[in-house]
Every structure is written in structure tokens, then in C-alpha cells.
Amino acid sequence: MGFNMRYLDLKRKIRDVRMWAIQGITEAGSGHPGASFSAAEIMGTLYFSKMRHDPSNPDWSERDYFIDSKAHSAPGFYSTLAVAGYFQPQELRTLRQFGSRLQGHPVRYSQHQKHHSVPGTEYSGGSEGIGLSVGIGIALANKMDGRKNRVFVLIGDGESNEGQIWEASMAAGKFKLDNLVTILDRNRIQQDGFTEDIMPLDPIKDKWAAFNWQVFEVDGHRVEQIVDALNKAAQVHDKPVMIIANTIKGNGIRHMANNPQWHGKAPPKRQTEVLLEELESECLIAPSIIAGERENYEDKIRKVEREGVDMIHLDVMDGQFVPNTTFFADTIKKLRRLTSLPFDTHLMIENPVKKIQDYIDARCDIITVHAETCTEDEFKEIQEKLIDKGISPGIAINPGTDVPKWLYDCLHNLDVVIVMSVNPGYAGQKFMPEVLTKMVMLNKQLREHGFRGYIEADGGIDATTLQQAYDAGARIFVAGAAVYGGGDIHGAVIHLRHKAAVALERRLLNHATQLNIRADWMKARKHILIPYANELRIEEELHAIK
Ligand code: DX5
Ligand code: ZN
Numbered sequence: 001m002g003f004n005m006r007y008l009d010l011k012r013k014i015r016d017v018r019m020w021a022i023q024g025i026t027e028a029g030s031g032h033p034g035a036s037f038s039a040a041e042i043m044g045t046l047y048f049s050k051m052r053h054d055p056s057n058p059d060w061s062e063r064d065y066f067i068d069s070k071a072h073s074a075p076g077f078y079s080t081l082a083v084a085g086y087f088q089p090q091e092l093r094t095l096r097q098f099g100s101r102l103q104g105h106p107v108r109y110s111q112h113q114k115h116h117s118v119p120g121t122e123y124s125g126g127s128e129g130i131g132l133s134v135g136i137g138i139a140l141a142n143k144m145d146g147r148k149n150r151v152f153v154l155i156g157d158g159e160s161n162e163g164q165i166w167e168a169s170m171a172a173g174k175f176k177l178d179n180l181v182t183i184l185d186r187n188r189i190q191q192d193g194f195t196e197d198i199m200p201l202d203p204i205k206d207k208w209a210a211f212n213w214q215v216f217e218v219d220g221h222r223v224e225q226i227v228d229a230l231n232k233a234a235q236v237h238d239k240p241v242m243i244i245a246n247t248i249k250g251n252g253i254r255h256m257a258n259n260p261q262w263h264g265k266a267p268p269k270r271q272t273e274v275l276l277e278e279l280e281s282e283c284l285i286a287p288s289i290i291a292g293e294r295e296n297y298e299d300k301i302r303k304v305e306r307e308g309v310d311m312i313h314l315d316v317m318d319g320q321f322v323p324n325t326t327f328f329a330d331t332i333k334k335l336r337r338l339t340s341l342p343f344d345t346h347l348m349i350e351n352p353v354k355k356i357q358d359y360i361d362a363r364c365d366i367i368t369v370h371a372e373t374c375t376e377d378e379f380k381e382i383q384e385k386l387i388d389k390g391i392s393p394g395i396a397i398n399p400g401t402d403v404p405k406w407l408y409d410c411l412h413n414l415d416v417v418i419v420m421s422v423n424p425g426y427a428g429q430k431f432m433p434e435v436l437t438k439m440v441m442l443n444k445q446l447r448e449h450g451f452r453g454y455i456e457a458d459g460g461i462d463a464t465t466l467q468q469a470y471d472a473g474a475r476i477f478v479a480g481a482a483v484y485g486g487g488d489i490h491g492a493v494i495h496l497r498h499k500a501a502v503a504l505e506r507r508l509l510n511h512a513t514q515l516n517i518r519a520d521w522m523k524a525r526k527h528i529l530i531p532y533a534n535e536l537r538i539e540e541e542l543h544a545i546k
Helices: 007-028 033-038 040-050 071-084 089-094 131-144 163-174 204-210 223-233 269-279 297-306 329-336 352-361 376-388 405-409 435-448 463-471 489-514 518-532 539-544
Strands: 065-068 151-156 180-186 214-219 241-246 284-287 312-317 343-348 366-370 392-397 416-420 454-458 476-479
Touching: 007 033, 007 040, 007 071, 007 089, 007 223, 007 269, 007 392, 033 040, 033 071, 040 065, 040 071, 040 151, 040 223, 065 071, 065 131, 071 089, 131 151, 131 163, 131 180, 204 214, 204 241, 214 223, 223 241, 269 489, 269 518, 284 312, 284 489, 297 329, 297 489, 312 329, 329 343, 329 352, 343 352, 343 476, 352 366, 352 376, 366 376, 366 416, 376 392, 376 405, 416 435, 435 454, 435 463, 454 463, 463 476, 463 489, 476 489, 489 518, 518 539
Parallel strands: 065 151, 151 180, 180 241, 214 241, 284 476, 312 343, 343 366, 366 392, 392 416, 416 454, 454 476
Antiparallel strands: none
């Protein structure tokens, strides 16, 4: 998908950005979680996957420039710089403190300002509406000097009330600044209310197009769509580019999401651990397209894409390693043209080391081979090749198999471990509960040895078994028959997401109870918990909370 980096590694880094930002904000007791979180995928995709920059050489003359014009998203911006390698993330805990380099709004870095700024900061933000003009100045100067550096500007939709934004947009159109990409964090909230109530912006797409900009629109929390739009932007000539990123303010913490009160307010420090657990618990749903009616893969992909699933699970079976044959790289190549959804490719084939290049060329985003089909050297060769091509490497183990000892050497750059909960070969088989103990043990042991990837549950996952696998540590859920087997794909995906949410809420409630902040947490979380009160058996307790 042209990520220039591994899909799951990108997801993990963006997760880390949110986690460092929330630690800074709760430690400071102030800051802007809403905007830091709505722009997390935008800033993360730029710094971790698309922009030309060098944290070890912040003034590199060939670098691309990033201007965070909605500067109140500073905790998110600082965390992105830190996770990218400009400074130690732990420094986020000094956010807004007297003498810290990380103040409420960023200061452009220079030797003169080095005591209250961090390397990589190109712009001193604060009053909104100005950053786009600065970006245009840099882009115009680069063009006049014949330099290839690109300029990326992040603006907000509240900020778009500023007249200066529209003056600037006219200038960029006039100067045909095709080295300028502006991204609108369209989270539809400003300060204490909703943009369309305060100063309606729509039709925002038409506005920018009318000012001679090339406009793209994406889901601002889908990295694959942001990458796609940035790739298209790089092909645009004689026009500046606007990417309208539809986002959710506070995305990542369910009771903060789309809630104006979390624009500039910090959650209490005592809740930090529970918030971090939530941020670490994002679930990904991956339908397996071999389930249900035979083939018709294109239609199956389109249907689940409409339902907002996270990725597509592709089961490649060679009729040797498993007693069934499905499809191979040539089919995947055709399907690749259909969607930007990440392809989670599960190779159930003998000798994968001999065939891995075909799946690399088919542009899979995650490629998982079975531990039973390769030696230590073969797996290391495969892993190296995949990492080199920006593809997430994974390993799968059958119900009767334990992870090979040599895998502990490969954990650092391993993005996924599939713990099979059926014997591979067919969709629609019954979940084997006996694998749950192994999943719990593996999740613990692998993380103790440095694994920071995802545990994936594959085989017999449905609304019931998903919760069991969730509690055992899985965060990626393959679902074949549960999605395609019943004729109601829409209902099936919603049901799986609902069950994942129940499992998450139960876990967070248990954590809050351990920390002795149960009532406090339930109060903050009340409107989120109400739909699950019955399943969580907390109706009375919730009702008593005022
Ligand atoms: C089995 C495959 C699974 C299977 C999932 O060998 O690896 O991905 O297709 O289908 P369900 O969810 O129906 O078990
Ligand atoms: Zn599979």
C-alpha cells in the first residue's frame, strides 16, 4: 500500500504517540487531548511514513517542512517528534512545567530558543490562522530557489473561521504551489461547541476547489487512506493540495471522542493507567474472504469495506500444508486494485521462503508464515525481506504447536503472532477453547521478551469466542463464518465490534477497581457504559452515579 513502513508498526507508533501525549497532559493537569488525538494519524503518517526528515539532523537541507498551525495540538505534535526520534518520549512528562522545553504551544527551534523548544519544530504556533501563510512562504521560497523540499501544513476547522486562511489559500492557488500539501483536521468541534453550529464551513470541499486547490477527502483515522491521498498529492502539478481528513476529536478514548468538553481539559492523573490501557487495546477486525459462498472475493471485500472493517484476511492454502486449496499471489494482485484496506495475508503453504517474493510483489501489508513450514534461517530470511520492503512480518502456530525457541531472537521486528484456534484448512470450524491458555501464556512470555506486536486470533471467532480471545490477549480478530456465514454482514460486524467493546469496558472497569477509582471512572465513563450496563451487570451501580 506504499506505506514506506510496516502497517502494524505505523499503527503501534501512532498508539505510542497518544500514550505519551496523555501522560504529559495528565501530569501537567492541562493541555489539549481532543486535538492531539484527532490529528494523531495525520501527524504520525507524515513523520513515520511519508515525510523526508532526519531526527539526527533536524536542519537537513533536503528535509520536508511540517507546520502545525493548530498549535494547541502540541502534546500530540511533541509526542510525534519524540516517537520519531527527535528527543526522549519521557520528556513529555514535563509538559507545560516551568523550565520545560515543552510548553503549551510549540516554539520554533533555534540555538537561541533551545531552552524552551525541541529540535524539529519549524514554527512557533499559538494564535491560529497564521501557519498556512508561513507554509506558503516556505513553499514559495523553495520554488524560487529550485529546491525539492515539500511543505505540509496542518490546519483546524475552527481555525478555518479565520479570514487569513482564505487570503492565504488564494495566494497558494495563484502561485500554483504544488510543493504544498495542507491537511484539514476536520473534527467538527472548536473550543466549546460544534463547528456547524458556531460557523458552518460546509461545503468545505467545494470552497477549497474553488480557490484552485486539488482536493482529496479521507477518513483521517485510516492510515492507508492518508497514505493513498499523500501518494496522489505527490502526482499533482500546478496546484496546491488540500486533504480534508474527517476525524473524531479525542479519538482513542471513548468518553472523550466527539465531546467538546475535552478540547482543552485534562483527565485526572489518577486515571492515567486506565487511559493508557484503553489506548493500548485498539482492536482490529479482519474478515476472512474464503468463508461463506465460494469465491466472489471482490464482492465480499466491497461489502465489508462498506462496514468499516480494519483489514482483509487472505487465507492462501496450497493443498499440501493444509488439505485445501484457495488462491495465490496472482489473485491477490487483482484484488489489490480494489481497495486501500490493508491485506493481512496468511500463508498456509509449504516452503514459504521460496515463494515469499510473489506475495511481496502482490503488495500485501502483513505476511504471516507458519512456524511449522520454515526453519530458523528461513524465517529470518523471510522476516528480513519483509522488513526491507515495509511489510509487517508475522508467524502463525497451529493449535498443537508451541512457538519455536528461535523465535525469541526475532521478536524485536515481529509485528504479529497468529495463534490458530482451529486446525488450518477451512473456514467455519469450531473454536478450540483449549488454545486460550496458550494464548494467555504466549502473550505474557513474548511481551516479557520484547514483543510489542499484536496477537491475532484466527479460527472460529464469533461474538462469544471473541471476548474469550480478547481476555487472553488477542487484539486482531479474524472472522470468516461469523461475517460471511449468516447473510447479514452489517449486523455481524456491528455485533463483533459490540462484543469487543464489552470486553474492553470490563477490562478497564476491573483496572479502575484495582486502582480504587471505580466510581470516579464510572462517572467519567457513564454515557459510554450505559449500552453495556446489562452485559457488565452494573445497571444499579451506574444508575446510582449522579
Ligand atoms: C483457517 C483459516 C481461517 C479461517 C477463518 O485455516 O486460517 O482464517 O478462514 O474462518 P472462520 O472464522 O470461519 O473460522
Ligand atoms: Zn487465516
